[in-house]
Amino acid sequence: MTLANEQNGSVVGPDERLKKVSTLTAILRRPELGAVAGLVLVTIFFFVTANPAMFTLAGVMNFMAPAAQLGILAIGAALLMIGGEFDLSIGSMVAFAGLVFGTALVVWQGPLSVAILVAIAFAVFIGITNAQLTMRTGLPSFIVTLAFLFILRGLTLVGLKWASGGATQLRGMKGAVAGSPLAPLFSGDAFPGLFTWLAEAGIIDTFPNGTPRVPGIPVEILWFVAIALLATWILLRTRFGNWIFASGGDPRAARKSGVPVARVKTTLFVVTALCATLVAILTVLDAGSTDARRGFQKEFEAIIAAVIGGCLLTGGYGSAIGAFFGSIVFGMVLIGLTYTSIDQDWYLVFLGGMLLTAVVFNNVIRKRVTGER
Amino acid sequence: MSTSQTPLVEVRNLVKHFGSVIALNGVSMSVNRNEVLCLLGDNGAGKSTLINTLAGVHKPTSGDFLVEGQPRLFSGPRDALDAGIATVYQDLAMIPLMSVTRNFFMGREPVIGFGPFKRMNMDEADNVTRDEMHKIGIDVRDPQQAVGTLSGGERQCVAIARAVYFGAKVLILDEPTSALGVAQTSMVLKYINQVRAKGLGVIFITHNVRHAYAVGNRFTVLNRGKTLGTYAKNEIGIDELQNLMAGGKELQSLSEELGGTI
Ligand SMILES: Nc1ncnc2c1ncn2[C@@H]1O[C@H](COP(=O)(O)OP(=O)(O)O)[C@@H](O)[C@H]1O
Numbered sequence: 308m309t310l311a312n313e314q315n316g317s318v319v320g321p322d323e324r325l326k327k328v329s330t331l332t333a334i335l336r337r338p339e340l341g342a343v344a345g346l347v348l349v350t351i352f353f354f355v356t357a358n359p360a361m362f363t364l365a366g367v368m369n370f371m372a373p374a375a376q377l378g379i380l381a382i383g384a385a386l387l388m389i390g391g392e393f394d395l396s397i398g399s400m401v402a403f404a405g406l407v408f409g410t411a412l413v414v415w416q417g418p419l420s421v422a423i424l425v426a427i428a429f430a431v432f433i434g435i436t437n438a439q440l441t442m443r444t445g446l447p448s449f450i451v452t453l454a455f456l457f458i459l460r461g462l463t464l465v466g467l468k469w470a471s472g473g474a475t476q477l478r479g480m481k482g483a484v485a486g487s488p489l490a491p492l493f494s495g496d497a498f499p500g501l502f503t504w505l506a507e508a509g510i511i512d513t514f515p516n517g518t519p520r521v522p523g524i525p526v527e528i529l530w531f532v533a534i535a536l537l538a539t540w541i542l543l544r545t546r547f548g549n550w551i552f553a554s555g556g557d558p559r560a561a562r563k564s565g566v567p568v569a570r571v572k573t574t575l576f577v578v579t580a581l582c583a584t585l586v587a588i589l590t591v592l593d594a595g596s597t598d599a600r601r602g603f604q605k606e607f608e609a610i611i612a613a614v615i616g617g618c619l620l621t622g623g624y625g626s627a628i629g630a631f632f633g634s635i636v637f638g639m640v641l642i643g644l645t646y647t648s649i650d651q652d653w654y655l656v657f658l659g660g661m662l663l664t665a666v667v668f669n670n671v672i673r674k675r676v677t678g679e680r
Numbered sequence: 681m682s683t684s685q686t687p688l689v690e691v692r693n694l695v696k697h698f699g700s701v702i703a704l705n706g707v708s709m710s711v712n713r714n715e716v717l718c719l720l721g722d723n724g725a726g727k728s729t730l731i732n733t734l735a736g737v738h739k740p741t742s743g744d745f746l747v748e749g750q751p752r753l754f755s756g757p758r759d760a761l762d763a764g765i766a767t768v769y770q771d772l773a774m775i776p777l778m779s780v781t782r783n784f785f786m787g788r789e790p791v792i793g794f795g796p797f798k799r800m801n802m803d804e805a806d807n808v809t810r811d812e813m814h815k816i817g818i819d820v821r822d823p824q825q826a827v828g829t830l831s832g833g834e835r836q837c838v839a840i841a842r843a844v845y846f847g848a849k850v851l852i853l854d855e856p857t858s859a860l861g862v863a864q865t866s867m868v869l870k871y872i873n874q875v876r877a878k879g880l881g882v883i884f885i886t887h888n889v890r891h892a893y894a895v896g897n898r899f900t901v902l903n904r905g906k907t908l909g910t911y912a913k914n915e916i917g918i919d920e921l922q923n924l925m926a927g928g929k930e931l932q933s934l935s936e937e938l939g940g941t942i
């Protein structure tokens with residue numbers, strides 16, 4: 308393959324060869340390369356080992372739903388990591404936002420719109436708190452948000468017992484939002500009409516009674532895709548995106564060049580908290596209840612997905628679309644193992660292995676791309 | 681040079697402390713339109729601290745800071761840039777992981793589109809970067825390549841081209857030629873002359889007395905955080921300047937010891 312290329316190149320002439328090398332460099336320069344490669348490998352693996360049901364429409368929706376829930380967090384975490392900070396409190400934030408949202412809905416009997424606004428307000432507050440504490444103290448965000456990992460989880464437990472009268476679970480959300488015009492945005496499946504039509508036309512699988520096996524696209528998948536596209540566009544094409552890379556690459560140099568670093572980082576902490584809140588709203592409405600273990604250890608999975616997506620732990624480099632693919636890899640392995648005869652607990656082994664591979668790979672790529680000496 | 685005009689930038693009795701370290705202890709200097717002010721002094725004299733303060737990176741502990749006659753207190757480098765003061769920092773303020781273009785326009789990105797669809801004009805940014813780098817004598821193969829892949833001198837040229845492009849009133853250069861080859865150094869000195877001729881004020885820090893003498897109109901000498909004095913070019917010879925640059929130390933004997941090579 309390489310030999311053939313080289314021979315072609317020397318026949319066509321030196322300019323042609325230069326061009327080829329530079330397209331290859333351009334591809335190698337993309338931070339999401341590793342995640343795409345990982346996705347291809349995992350897909351091939353399950354094509355070979357798993358029950359073919361995994362790659363039917365229903366099977367795909369099956370692994371895309373958890374991928375989406377993780378991915379929304381991972382994209383927030385990726386933006387923040389590129390901006391040079393960590394947020395270890397996102398998992399606990401999912402639980403805390405679930406408590407706030409659930410309390411507003413069930414205990415205060417507020418309409419869905421108000422409950423969402425209350426949850427957003429809390430997220431903005433927590434995001435700003437994380438950012439201010441990190442920047443005012445000059446401590447690593449790793450430590451500051453580790454504190455909030457415990458604080459928010461504890462507050463959730465205390466709050467749930469208070470709100471539910473002693474239990475660690477709060478129920479009744481499904482009834483509380485029934486009939487709300489906003490509810491379809493955050494729960495259920497989108498495009499049911501289209502899927503019914505596709506079923507009638509015989510394009511997708513149906514149950515014996517004629518209803519489609521997949522009634523629509525779960526809304527969290529649409530959120531996931533939309534957020535990934537938006538985040539990628541912001542990163543690569545906007546001024547704020549340039550500021551994110553700069554703030555993470557070298558905050559002092561960025562500030563000297565006129566980048567409002569503090570504002571950028573504060574915004575990113577708020578975005579991360581908002582992503583956690585969105586996941587909380589989606590999952591709470593899906594289950595109709597919230598509990599204290601929601602989002603448990605999700606901060607680690609989100610950061611791992613971001614790293615698989617090409618984010619450097621040192622900041623200033625990475626991609627949102629990479630985190631998108633990284634999360635799909637997660638969803639595929641988590642659900643895919645149930646389609647195989649492999650023991651599901653291999654999932655954890657895979658998690659660690661994938662993280663190690665990605666970190667090593669990223670380091671090599673970074674050195675190659677940036678000519679770091 | 682006329683002294684009756686309002687200086688573009690002027691500081692009087694500027695003091696800057698870092699905790700218990702006194703970096704500047706009463707510095708006064710000014711730069712006018714159409715003028716190159718050379719800031720001279722030994723290592724640790726406080727030159728970089730002074731220009732960092734002018735550029736909005738540090739807030740002065742005390743003293744007067746006037747921009748075109750008006751007292752100003754910059755809240756950050758962004759303020760200084762908005763006021764038309766662009767700086768080539770000694771550490772260059774470049775980000776190795778980012779592309780040449782993204783570094784060039786960092787903090788000053790050109791945008792097109794309206795409202796939420798406002799986006800960076802990447803094509804224009806690439807073209808400007810390539811042109812400006814070409815003018816300074818560097819042929820950038822690909823403006824999207826990471827700055828980390830450039831040599832030290834090339835990086836310095838990006839920083840200089842960037843400051844020249846964005847400096848509207850005052851251009852500050854902190855040892856900009858320290859990593860440059862002969863050709864690029866001449867180019868930078870030529871640039872300084874051009875920028876001055878356009879009516880800007882230039883503050884130029886260098887350890888090379890011949891470079892300073894070649895482009896400078898006035899020379900302010902710092903020593904241990906204080907101004908030793910300011911001299912117009914017609915008041916001072918190159919040898920005398922050399923001695924002042926070393927903080928007033930007599931270089932003659934040292935020079936003789938080394939066989940007259942410095
Ligand atoms: N951020 C800082 N914190 C503490 N001391 C500093 C800081 N910046 C500069 N200094 C001190 O101030 C003095 C002047 O430094 P500098 O302005 O860099 O000198 P120059 O550029 O003339 O070589 C030095 O003694 C240096 O150690």
Ligand SMILES: [Mg+2]
Nearest residue numbers: 727728729770
């Ligand atoms: Mg210095």
